[in-house]
Structures are given as structure tokens and as C-alpha cells.
Amino acid sequence: MLTSGQGYSRGTVSESGGPRGAVGRGVVGWWVARRAPMGGAPERAPLVDRILESRGITGPGAASFLDPSLKDLHDPSRMPDLDRAAARLFDAARAGERIVIYGDYDVDGISASAILFHTLRHLVPGANVSCYIPHRLDEGYGLNEDAVASLADEGAAVIVTVDCGVTAVGPAAVAKARGVDLIITDHHTPPATEDLLPDAYAVVHPRRPGSLYPFGDLSGSAVAFKLAWRLATLACGGTRTDEPTRALLLELLGLASLGVIADVVPLVGENRVIARFGLSRLRGSRFPGLSALIEASGLSGGRVEAEHVGYRLGPRLNACGRLGHAREALELLTTATGARAAEIAAALTALNDERREVERRITEHAERLAVEAGMTTAGRRAIVLAHEDWHQGVVGIACSRLVGRFHRPTILMQRHGDECHGSGRSIDGFSLHGALDACRGHLIGFGGHDMAAGVRVxxxxxxxxxxxxxxxxxxGIAPEQLAPALTFDTEAGADELTVAAAGDLARVGPFGRDNPKVRVVLRGAVVIGRPKLMGATGEHASLQVRHSGRVMRVVAFSWAARLAELPDGVRCDLMIEPTINRWNGTASVEGELVDLAMPPARE
Structure with a gap:
């Protein structure tokens, strides 16, 4: 049965209110224009220009946004301590000192580790460099004192962290006491003042206290790429590199793009440049393990897009870290070749299938418990649950599923003995890190940022x-925030959505956090016929609509039940994401349904 909070009414909001900028309510959530509707006919400006204008991109900046350049990347030396870190690593590599790259067990940490590994081995063949990834369940996130002490005992002279360490005061003290030079590279929330930073040889972080670096939202892999870039220019004795080193840096952009996209950092500024150029390097990569992963993911036949990283490559790399140890994913991106690379890629695919089943069971169980505890009501605006049967490495994904369904911050934990360990995810406008800080008296520890965090209690x-x-x-959460705010760029006519126009819209990508897929509203579209069921279970649907003189197909994933009684000939407003459908050598534009609303009845 089709139901909605209220009909979408251009420029008006009902008395029930809504988030700032809301222009109405659909079946799924509030409809929010990125900027106030312009008024007038949709044809008043080219569609891509209206999209950019809605995102605040106008004038000369619009052309450079659509066609970014690697010259848009900032000089790595502007990042605090980066030159000092590069010099120490290069000297250590040439002197044969043992260097250990200490990474995190997620895609960002694994890809960052691989970036530094390949760089040091290229610049100093035979360099004594190895990688260490902590075990998610046995050691937990980040740099830990026992691991530092053990690495020191094994002869490490330099430990360089990637994607972790900016708050690791204790482990830094252990490294200093053991005579190990600790270089920290990280992108997570740093301490508020410089005196609270770890006492390390170097702390490389774009947002550390006192930093003047122009872009603070780099991923861990992007910070590692900046360090690799500086190592390359240092080794080549100037601002330019030799051709083999330049070729390596271009390949490393592919690894960096994995972390940028999978870690869901804002896909703007330098991150977007790295993602745009890095994605183009993935298919046909010179790294055998990465090529094997792409093959195992069914992506060898075309260009790898951001959504492929988010939904195919990333989950496979994360799977072993979630269910066991990430060493095989690291091996795949560093040393694996030939049959061994194919073997690991196949194993990661199998592990990812297992992870999906574990995730499904946890999500369904947690949903039942949340409803029973009243945590899905307006009076209890968060979900916090723990259970001994839940896998600690998978609860974070289950959190995301519950946030998607109930639109409220969610923390799920595995109970193990006297402690519970888990993860949390949040919604826009509510800082998970800030809320955990306010509750720190109840916690053993926590870490993360506004949208995601780890917790121990x-x-x-x-x-x-x-x-x-x-x-x-x-x-901290107003009642209207319990429904998602669905932001759209502009109103449009179906006649504007040509294949050429859709190609222009693709240049707004890669899409991700803070640069989402283009969404347009078709007002007053007329449904032709009845929706057709799609998918093996019939949970998806497609429908034909007529708008501005054109008939257009709209695909509605997980909408079959809600559209079952949508009558032929009804007029409705649609929020869609335009896509290009290619079939049998022909291309056409269709819409992926985001939300639907029935216009208010006229009196």
C-alpha cells in the first residue's frame, strides 16, 4: 500500500514541520532542495549548470570541477612533519634499517600500507620493509603498546603508522623508551591541542593542531600517498621524478582511491581528484593482486566506478579483517602474484559471502531487539544493544543497516566475558564522537569521528x-530528524534527460559523501500501466511514466510492496537519480527511484 508522510508541495511545508530547507514529504522522507527552487521553467539553464549551481559551484570553478587535474593536488610538504617523516624513512631504507609499516585492518589502512610498501621497495630495491596489521578481535583498533614492544624486540628501527596513531600516547612512549623512531600518519580526529599529541618522531596529519594544510579531510590512504609522493621527489632530488617513479605514483593513485571511497571520507577537493584519477587506474593495474581482485569481483569487463569499490572491491578486502585477520588482503595488495593472487582473491570472495550471511542474521536479530526495547520510537532516539552471539567484526555493517531503516544513531556490540566491544554509526546532524565523549564515564574506551566510532564498555x-x-x-535529535532528509539538486523535465545530458552529469562524479549522486524531481509525472515486478524474489519494480512529452522507465529497488496499488494514470512527483542503461548496443536514460509523493489535492 502506498503511504507517505505528506504530499510533496513545491515551496511549502506542512504544519508538522521538517528539517531546514524541506519543501515537503514523500513516502521515504523529507524532500530538501540543496538551494531554494529557482522558479520558472526547467529549461532556463542547461541541466548540468543547474546541478552545479545547486552545489554552489559556479563561474570559472565549474569548468575545473567537471575536469579536475592532478595539478589540483597540494604540495605534500605543506603538511606538518611530512618532510621530516619522508627524510627519516628514506635514510632508513638506504641504510638497511628495519622499517615496519603499521596499518589498520580496513580498506583504508590496507591500501595505505600497500602504498608505502611499494614506494619504499621501488625507491630502494631490497629495502628492509615489512607490514604489520593488528588482529581486529585480539588486539583491537590502532597502535598498541604490546605490538610496539614486540616489534622493537624484533629489531624495528622505524615504525610508521598509516590510518591510525594520532591519539596513541602510550604506544609512542613505549617506542621512545625502546629507541624506535615512531612516525605517525593518520586522518582520524586529532587531540585538540599540540601538547596532547603523541611524543613521536613525526606526526603527519592534515588537521593536527597548528596545521595550515589547505584540505583537512584526506583519507588515511591519501595521507600515505602524500608521503609517498614526497619520498619520490626526495629520492629523485627535486620537485620532479623520473619516468618509472612517476608511473608508480600514478598506479598508487588506484590504491589510494580504494581507501578514499571505502572509508567514506568527503568526496570533494583532493579526495575527489584522487578518486577520479585513481579509479581510471584500477582496470589494467600493474599490481597483480589488485587485478586478481577485480577479476574475482566480476569487474574486468569495463571501467571500475566508485560504487564498485564501495559494494564489491571494498567488502572483499574488508571481509578477512572482519572475520579473521587482514594479512591476506594485505598480501594481495603487496606481494601476491599469479596463482597466489588468484587464490587469495577467491578466498576473499568466499569470506565476503560468509560475512554477508553473518551480517543478515545480526541485522534481523538486532532489529527485533530494538523494536522490543522501544528503541525505534520517537521517545527513544537511539539504538544501543549487545549480544554474545554477534560477531564483533560485522556489527559495524549491521549498524549501518539499522541506521538506514530506523534513521537514528545505532551502537551494536558483542558481549565477550566481562566486556562488550562494538561499533556505532550515526545520522547527519548528530555527532557520534561527541555523544560518546559525553558518556565517557560509562566506557572503557572509544574512538572515531562524527559518523562512525568504535566502543568498549x-x-x-x-x-x-x-x-x-x-x-x-x-x-540532540529533533523528531523530524528521525526521517531521512532526501536532498535533490533541481527540478527537471524528462525531455532534458538525454544520453548526452546524462554523460555530462557523470562528470560531476565520482559520487560519494558530500558529492552525492545527482537527484532531480519530476513534478506531475503520469504513471502508464501498472508497475512490473523485478528480481528473483519480486521485491523490486519498474514503472513507465510520461513527463514533459517523453515516456521514461523508472526502476524502483525494494519498492514492490509500496507500489503494488499504484494505479494506472495517477499523477505523482518523483525524485530520481538519472542513469544510463546500455543494452544490446543501445543507450537510454532511465531513473532510479529515490522517493515518490502524491501532490496535495486541489480544493
Whole structure:
């Protein structure tokens, strides 16, 4: 049955209110224009110009946005301590000192580790460099004191972290006491003041206190790429590199793009440049393991896009770190070749299938518990749950599923003995890190940022922590925030959505956080016939609509039940994401349905 909060009405909001900028309500959530509707006919400016204008990109900046250049990347030396870090690593590599790259177990950390590994081995063949990835369950996230001590005992002279370490005061003290030069490279939330930074040989972070670096939202892999770039120019004795080194840097952009996209950092500025050029390097990569992964993911036949990284490559690389140890994913991106690369890629695919099944069970169980606990109501605006049967490495993904369904911050933990370990995800406008900080008295520890975090709590404090966190959520989340705000760029006519126009819209990408897929609203579209079911289980649907003189196909994923009674000939407003469908050598534009609303009845 088709139901909605209220009909979409251009430029108006009902008395029930809505988030700032809302122009109405559809079946799924609030409809929010990026900027106030311009008024007038949709044809008043080319569609891509209106899209860019809605995102605040106008004038000369519009052309450079559509066609970014590697020259848009900032000089690595502008990042604090980066030159010092590069010099120490290069000297250590040439002197044969043992260098250990200490990474995180997710895609960002693995790809960052691979970037530095390949760089050092290229610049100094035979360099004594190895990688260390902590075990997610046994060691937890980040640099830990025991690992530092063990690496020091094994002869490490330099430890360089990637994607972790900016708050690791204790491990830094251990490294210093053992005579190890610790170089920290990270992108997570740094301490507020410089005196709270770890006492390390170098702390490379675009947002560390006192930093003047122009772009603070780099991923861990992007920070590692900046360090690799500086190592390359240092080795080549100037601002330019030799051709083999330049070729390597271009290949490393592919690895950096994996972390940029999979870690869901803002896909703007330098991150977008790295993603745009890095994605183009993935198919046909010179790294055998990466090529094997692409083959195992069914992507060898065409260009690899951002969504392929997010939904195919990234989950496979993450799977072993979630269910076991990430060493095989690291091996795949560093040393694996030939049959070994294919073997690892196939194993990661199998592990990812297992992960998906574990995720499904946890998500369904957590949904039931959340409903039973009243955590899906307006009076309790957060979900905090723990269970001994949940896998600690998978609860973070299950959190994302619950946030998607109930649109409220969610923390899920595995209870193991006297402690619970888990992950949290949030919604826009509510800082998960800030709420955890307010509840720190109930926690053993936590870390992360506004949208995602890891957490540890004593099992006997879970109930108290849950109530305290829900209280923070109730204070910080308005009732209207419990429905998603669906932002669209502009109103459009179906006649504007040509293949050529869709090609122009693709240049707005790569798409991701802070640079989402283009969304347009078709007002007053007329449904032709009844929706047709799609998919093996019939949960998806497609429908034909007529708008501005053109008939257009709209695909509606997971909408079959809601569209079952949509009558032929009804007029409705559609929010869609235009896509190009290629079939049998022909191309056409169709829409992927985001939301639907029935216009208010006229009196």
C-alpha cells in the first residue's frame, strides 16, 4: 500500500514541520532542495549548470570541477612533519634499517600500507620493509603498546603508522623508551591541542593542531600517498621524478582511491581528484593482486566506478579483517602474484559471502531487539544493544543497516566475558564522537569521528551506557530528524534527460559523501500501466511514466510492496537519480527511484 508522510508541495511545508530547507514529504522522507527552487521553467539553464549551481559551484570553478587535474593536488610538504617523516624513512631504507609499516585492518589502512610498501621497495630495491596489521578481535583498533614492544624486540628501527596513531600516547612512549623512531600518519580526529599529541618522531596529519594544510579531510590512504609522493621527489632530488617513479605514483593513485571511497571520507577537493584519477587506474593495474581482485569481483569487463569499490572491491578486502585477520588482503595488495593472487582473491570472495550471511542474521536479530526495547520510537532516539552471539567484526555493517531503516544513531556490540566491544554509526546532524565523549564515564574506551566510532564498555555497564546515550540522542535529535532528509539538486523535465545530458552529469562524479549522486524531481509525472515486478524474489519494480512529452522507465529497488496499488494514470512527483542503461548496443536514460509523493489535492 502506498503511504507517505505528506504530499510533496513545491515551496511549502506542512504544519508538522521538517528539517531546514524541506519543501515537503514523500513516502521515504523529507524532500530538501540543496538551494531554494529557482522558479520558472526547467529549461532556463542547461541541466548540468543547474546541478552545479545547486552545489554552489559556479563561474570559472565549474569548468575545473567537471575536469579536475592532478595539478589540483597540494604540495605534500605543506603538511606538518611530512618532510621530516619522508627524510627519516628514506635514510632508513638506504641504510638497511628495519622499517615496519603499521596499518589498520580496513580498506583504508590496507591500501595505505600497500602504498608505502611499494614506494619504499621501488625507491630502494631490497629495502628492509615489512607490514604489520593488528588482529581486529585480539588486539583491537590502532597502535598498541604490546605490538610496539614486540616489534622493537624484533629489531624495528622505524615504525610508521598509516590510518591510525594520532591519539596513541602510550604506544609512542613505549617506542621512545625502546629507541624506535615512531612516525605517525593518520586522518582520524586529532587531540585538540599540540601538547596532547603523541611524543613521536613525526606526526603527519592534515588537521593536527597548528596545521595550515589547505584540505583537512584526506583519507588515511591519501595521507600515505602524500608521503609517498614526497619520498619520490626526495629520492629523485627535486620537485620532479623520473619516468618509472612517476608511473608508480600514478598506479598508487588506484590504491589510494580504494581507501578514499571505502572509508567514506568527503568526496570533494583532493579526495575527489584522487578518486577520479585513481579509479581510471584500477582496470589494467600493474599490481597483480589488485587485478586478481577485480577479476574475482566480476569487474574486468569495463571501467571500475566508485560504487564498485564501495559494494564489491571494498567488502572483499574488508571481509578477512572482519572475520579473521587482514594479512591476506594485505598480501594481495603487496606481494601476491599469479596463482597466489588468484587464490587469495577467491578466498576473499568466499569470506565476503560468509560475512554477508553473518551480517543478515545480526541485522534481523538486532532489529527485533530494538523494536522490543522501544528503541525505534520517537521517545527513544537511539539504538544501543549487545549480544554474545554477534560477531564483533560485522556489527559495524549491521549498524549501518539499522541506521538506514530506523534513521537514528545505532551502537551494536558483542558481549565477550566481562566486556562488550562494538561499533556505532550515526545520522547527519548528530555527532557520534561527541555523544560518546559525553558518556565517557560509562566506557572503557572509544574512538572515531562524527559518523562512525568504535566502543568498549563493561558488560555490567551496558544498560547504564545505553540509557545515557539515548538521553544524549533525545536531546540532540529533533523528531523530524528521525526521517531521512532526501536532498535533490533541481527540478527537471524528462525531455532534458538525454544520453548526452546524462554523460555530462557523470562528470560531476565520482559520487560519494558530500558529492552525492545527482537527484532531480519530476513534478506531475503520469504513471502508464501498472508497475512490473523485478528480481528473483519480486521485491523490486519498474514503472513507465510520461513527463514533459517523453515516456521514461523508472526502476524502483525494494519498492514492490509500496507500489503494488499504484494505479494506472495517477499523477505523482518523483525524485530520481538519472542513469544510463546500455543494452544490446543501445543507450537510454532511465531513473532510479529515490522517493515518490502524491501532490496535495486541489480544493
Amino acid at each position: 563493561r558488560a555490567d555497564r551496558v544498560r547504564d551506557f545505553a540509557e545515557a546515550f539515548i538521553e544524549e540522542a533525545n536531546r
